[in-house]
Amino acid sequence: MLHARRGSALRLVAVDAAAARLGLVGGMTLADARARHPDLAAQEHDAAADAVWLEQLGQDCIRFTPHVTLLVPDGIGLDITGTAHLFGDEAALAERVEDHCAALGLTSRSACAGTLAAARALARHARLPVSDEAAAIRALPVSALGLDAEATRACLRAGLKTVGDLAARPAATIAARFGMAAVTALHRLSGDEQAPSAPLQVETPLHFTRRFAEPIAHQASIAAALAELLDRAVASLRERGQGGRAFRLELHRSDGAVHALDIAAAAPTRDPARIQRLFAERIGALADPLDPGFGYDSITLAVPAAQRLDAAQSAFADAGEGDPASALAELVEQLSTRLGPGRIRRLIAQDSHIPEQAQAALPALTHPAAPLRLPAPAPGEPPLRPLLLFDPPQPVEVIAEVPDGPPLRFRWRRKLLDVRLYEGPERIAAEWWRRRGGEAPGGGGLTRDYYRVEDQRGRRFWIFRHGLYGERAGPRWFLHGLFA
């Protein structure tokens, strides 16, 4: 069950079947509902998430018809003119849609009518299934017209309970009594007037194919074909005001084999030379080289991902090297294409105080440069965090003066190191709130006591004791990082 703030009260906006059986309805205040059934499971309503979901569902429904209209907040209109026969008939199509929705875990009601407004009203208010459309529309309650609350109440007070009652009156009378909106709504239901609709835009995928009369195998011919395809792709991208983020080249060999090459750009681009360079890089990085065999008989270039890219003023002649940010982006995409996107990374600070989780190394291709949100180090202090961190920490044998005290001597990588200077402990607790039962004493995980130590030669280490003596018997020591 979902609730949201309406006016000054929290009211129910949606109830599930179980709640409906308990007699709860939308519009009731949450306090009333709680008073009746104290153990209600109520969540706050997220309208934005619903809108996104509806949009996704609408895009998904393009499988049934290219003409999909979103009926915000909770409906989808499909214009099935000319597409019903692809699924058998209208009933079969409706069944397919309902099955599809059921597979997604949705409860749906569907109705088919001559106009979008009529179908919407029937799906929401009529008794399904509908056999006679005109009769069903006449039998709809006046609330199906979607008038404001006052006009609906006025209709009911005048004894006009159904759409049919209202439609039997002269239009001028209705307009005078209940406003012009009532007449318009009636006309839209009956199909005398078409309501404007804004169907979802369907982007045609960018897909360019070049077929050859004879299979081609020469590198020069393939390069020429690619250049031609790139010109077409770039022209389309420019028309849309977009730049490609990913490109896919498919080489169809005459014996049926398909070689696919994928590249990704760090920033949207429609520079053919740059794209060509990336493809050359990709071909160079292939484990086994492309084998044209008896030749390729068609080449396809697709742009699976495109983003908005506004036209930029090109520099004046001899103005310089060009945009420095794009030079760096080119380096990123070049290295990502050759070594793999995960191999060139940026460090992003994370919300965690556990040292090994405090940063994430994420592909630079998909994560643009952003200033690190880290506090500036305190003046006068030496570095408190190591430059290099071992993950997992490396076990060390430590001799301490007293069990709880700082390390005196430790053995790391089979070398015995004497501690000359130390600072600590810096106590870092485990993230007990992430663990089941972490709030109970001893349930939150082991605390770490970190020491910054320097050995006789001046090397600086970050070592910690895993667990306090109260938490476990004989806690172990680990070396976690190296300072400069």
Next chain:
Amino acid sequence: MIDVPPPDISLPLPEKAARQRWPTGVTTLDAALGGGLAAGRIHEIHAADPDDAASAGGFAALLAAGVVGRGKPLVWLRERGAVRASGIIQAEGLLELCGTLPRDCLFVLADDAPALLRAGHDALRCADLGVVLLEARGPMPRLDLTASRRLLLAAERSGVTLLLLRIGAQPVPSAADTRWSVSAAPSRSLPANAPGAPTFDLALLRQRAGPSGLSWRLEWNRDQRIFQDAALSGAVVPVPADRPAAGGTVVHLPALPTAA
């Protein structure tokens, strides 16, 4: 007998534009380098011992972020094996060490030495970068004189400085401008026996067209973002005020004549 004209030695050599130099902040060091580290060149930084990898890496990072780069983007290239041997680079640790970070830091992991060198070469050609830090572990026979000359050509063309961090390698002939050996040095302790600011023992093994064989003990001053001579910044045992230092005598200086 044909008269061979004497070679005209008065022709001036093609003059190269004076390189930009980045001063380190230590007077004697900058004097030995002729003003500082040259930009658009290769500087080799050897870890004196494989155990000093963190110190050499830290010194290279300081040069990259604090001295040479001056805020321009940094690319740090490593081999995959480096992560297991000496750990993951920490952004927070880098910031704590240098006091400031370049505008953009990219970290590249290469599979093997050829891929590493090729990626380094590509990075050097990107003129937007300030520094490329290439961490090469082991002897790496691929990184010979020819390879380093190739890197130098790319660096000179773009003006990007290459810091070549060598760990566990013997110095071999290369096109580097300077070659350093770095090891950890005991730091000046803070109150309560705490380890102090990063301190390095630095030896200038070789310098193209300049003196070499010099050594320093440097301390990094993060607040001013310069290196300091650790011997001058008070790392020596302070002289007691009430009695003469061991082996010395108290000399009374004559009073300065007051200005008339």
